Amino acid sequence: MPARAEGALAQVAHPLRTPRRRITPALSRTSLAYEAFCRDRWPVYRIFGTLAAGSPLLGADIARSALGDLAPQWDAVLQSSAPAALAWGLLSAKCDPHHKHSVRRLRRIIGPREVDALLLRYRIGLPAPEAARAMGLDGPGFELLRSHALRRITQRTER
Secondary structure, three states: OOHHHHHHHHOOOOOOOOOHHHOOHHHHHHHHHHHHHHHHHHHHHHHHHHHHHOOHHHHHHHHHHHHHHHHHHHHHHHHOOOHHHHHHHHHHHHHHHHOOHHHHHHHHHHOHHHHHHHHHHHHOOOOHHHHHHHHOOOHHHHHHHHHHHHHHHHHHHHO
16 A cells, blocks of 8 residues: 555544543554555545545545544444444535536436445446445445446437
8 A cells, every 4th residue: 555545544543543542442453454454545545535626636535524423333333234234324515515517417317325335336436246346245246237328328318
């Protein structure tokens, strides 16, 4: 990971970080899980934020903000059936106002999740399994979402 990304990731650090002697073992595991999640998701979140904002600096801020918003909810997120999907939802919502007019319009026509799938797969160029993982979906779920989006776009343009 580039040094710049690592430096930005450090700013997402868990807000409950304190000297080790004051951290309970359960809190330490939670903090480590959160930090690992952030480190793992940072590259794709930053690229997606950059695509939305049209600026690497603003894109990193968007990704950092989404991951930061996740921190106070982390324990509840881990109890959900799809933690990565919840995290992706935060990022997607933060990116929405920054998308170009054409993307915002498309999100109203076919839906935000469908547009996110298309952007990850075709604009950013992630392989389908990586795009699915970024959104917190399994492979078949992502393919269904992607194919549904393409079908709806095709139907709209054929009218």
